[in-house]
Amino acid sequence: MLPGAQDHGCAGSGCHIAVSAYGVVMEHSPVKLACHNVWKLFGNGAERVMAQTRGNPGMTEIEQAGLIGAVRNANLEIREGEIFVIMGLSGSGKSTLVRCLSRLIEPTAGEILFDGRDLLRADEREMIDIRRHKMGMVFQHFALLPHLTVLQNVAFPLDVQGISRAEREKAAHEVIDLVGLKGRESYYPRELSGGQQQRVGIARSLAVNPELWFLDEPFSALDPLIRREMQDEFLRLQNLLRKTIVFITHDFDEAIRLADRIAIMKDGEVIQIASPEELVLNPATDYVAEFTRHIPRAKVLTAGSLAREGEPKGTIAGAVNASDRIEDIADRVESADGPMAVEDGNGSRIGYIERQQVIDVLVGRVPAK
């Protein structure tokens, strides 16, 4: 077992419920990574345009200067232990933003605070140190080194730190077991399937036990069935490890499934940051609404968001958790004789939920409180 990993005794697909419940608690956890007014303009003379417009160029000014506004005035606060998903279509700037956050790309302006200190002010030595010990990243196309075996690939981040062979291989074996690749240690990447390769990528990024875990479209290159399996695997790992996660995807279903909070990007701008539920209930713009329109409400809404206050008409037939998704409790509520109590994490009642509400959600009517 990795240092820092806690087993919550949760296995299988039910896990994401537990993670989401954690998300509610997380509003009070400290900010791990924040970015303030981050800009990235590609092209010559980006700094000049920033200076001329006093740090706030408009779309037309950027275009007139022949620049590309890949990230425009991004502000994010990512809390410890949450899964923060950045969602956007191709060209929306999500990849650039995550590369600014990890400082793979130097932002044109702004500040990036990691545990309260500005990454952009760190010199090369410090940056190497931070990346060696505190950050891990998983790549879309796996980025495995073709000349190394699975074991050597996973141990590589420890190797560059100069850790002895016995020690790094011991750590590598542990994470390889964790991602379920035991027995493949001596294989070369090209001998593995896509899903297995990405498991290696995940194991490698976890080998140094990072605090901050970047995943750049980790499952986009995989087949749909494998993708789903890997998402479950990811949630299982996060339930064990409780990393602070920045997860990039262009797949809104994936975002809804995994995220504690989602930032939606369009044309380099972050247009809304919210929990999946809030996004569905209160989309900030038509663009966001367009994404959420086809999402089955039952997958997103929780019992808590539907809970009615006051006293129900009938007798209470049972209780559900406020963080339970409608999809998971629909059967119980529908077949119950009367309304069900909705309880928060501590077991105290915050309201009730009725059969008709659940049916409304399931058939896609506007849910009424």
Next chain:
Amino acid sequence: MIALGPYCISRKAAFWLVILAASILLGQYGKDLAAALDAKWLIKFPRELTFPIKDDISRFMAWLVEDAGFGLFSFVDLTRGIAWLIEVPYAFMRGLLIDGLVFGVGNEAVQILPPLSWVAVITVVVAIGRWAGSWILAGFVGACFLYLAAFGEWESAMITLASILIAVPFGVAGGLGLGVAGFKWRWLDRILTPILDLMQTVPVFAYLVPILFLFGFGPVSALVATVIYAMPPMVRVTTLALRAVPAEIDEFSRMTGCTERQRLWRVLIPTALPGLMVGVNQVIMLSLNMVIIASMIGAGGLGYDVLTSLRRLDIGGGLESGVAIVVLAIALDRLSQAMVSRASPAHSEDSRSFLKRHPWLTTCVVVIVGTGLLGLIAPAVQNYPEAAQITTGKIWEDLVGWLNVNFFDQIEAVKTFALIHFMVPVKRLLLELPWPWVLFILTLAGWQLGGLRLACLCFALTAFILSNGLWAKAMITVYLCGVSVVIACLIGIPLGILSAQNDRANRVVQAGIDTLQTLPSFVYLIPVVMLFRVGDFSAMIAVILYALAPAVRYASHGIRSIPPELLEAGIVSGCTRRQLLTRIKLPLAMPEIMLGINQTIMLALSMLVITALVGTRDLGQEVYIALTKADTGRGVVAGLSVAFIAIIADRLISAGAVRARKRLGLN
């Protein structure tokens, strides 16, 4: 558009047709025109206008050797240092393979170790073959080396091999270093690229002249020339391979916290390894090619054997050495090709001891030591027994003699026919074209195809040749190169089209082309001289053989890489096979075919210079004469002129191919 029966030609094509017709007319009647106008300068560039820079270059070289210094040390110290750097490992390698390791100098020298026995060398190459590939490869390279021993070419082959074993590490290391530097610093890459272009187009002899001047006659000069000649592709391949490493892998190295050095040596270079091995293969083959040619400045070995045989008109001996070169070239090529594919390993679970995991290394050490000891009592183990040597020299001599006796008339008839009806008219046409017209046409073509910059380049390079008074020789070069390229394309492009459409033909053609491409250019001269003796015709045949490969390869590749949907679209539209070829395949493959023609021209020019040995009268001859007289300025200027012809052709055709690709919407 002008309608011409079923075909339409664009206005531009019509314009160029008119230009072509005018050129032919001018070539035919240019001399009369000049006479009528009393303007002889139209044909012959006036001597008063030339600014030959060859003497300046010679003076500069003399100054470099005699006076130049960098403060702490003089230029001569530098060249001596380089010579030492190469001489020491070369002496060691020679000792290892030929003379035995010797301690002391001159008469007091004591041999402390005998050279590797022939059995040991063959065991080592077999072991490498098995390690890098299969038993089949091992058997094949073993047979190749056994051939060298059995046919009495062992010592020469080992001299050649020793040169290659020294030149290749230098070439690879130097190429890798420059390539990495070019990858790291864009500005350096921008400086390197044109220099590499020039180095690859300057004919090989032109390298030899200044090197001969700086390092003197001997193996060191030959090795310096070989390294310089073989390095450019490695530089290019390195930069390209490093650039081709996926961006994510580079990002991974940074996210892991690699230092700059770790990023390069632990991530980028290993990831690029399969690409880099292709470069190593090229360095090996180019080194072999150059070591053979450099026998003219003292490399010794197989090339020297061929050269002396040719000079003595010893047909059998020349052919035998030539075949030995071919055998060595194919063996080295197959071995290094196998290493390219070995660069992507497969897993194995092996926990046996070191010795058992490396059976080949162990076997080699045992055989080397064993045969070394055994050789002390049984000389046959040390040196291949002379009694068992076979010579085929007599057979070859008889064969060529028989061919010449029985088919003299036929061969002569073909030669005369080609000369009278094809070669001489072209030559006359080109020589009598007024030079201002040529200058105008080239500049115009540059302007049409690539804009102002290309026009200026074409003008400047042509003017360089004119102003150095090499116009007539350059025109002969263009003529020889031109006729060879036309014939090579007439043979090669249909072959390529055939091999693209027929898998069986493809296997045969590819095998033939692969072999042709591995042979050192020098080898082509041998059979040609034996059959056709010296002269332009022999030169042309040798150039065609050497330059055929790219015409075939690019045509085949161009047709094979057409997207299958396009062919399917043609088929469902009801095209016949012929229409499919003429309406879809050929037009779409045209850019690729043009690049093939471009490569054919480049190879033809490089070969043309070597055919100076069989008595041409072009720029190649000029370089060769400069080489024999060690006249640096003359050699460099003539060499540059050849390079400039190559550059003009290359830039014009590439620009045309780019336009064609753009028009077809290909990338």
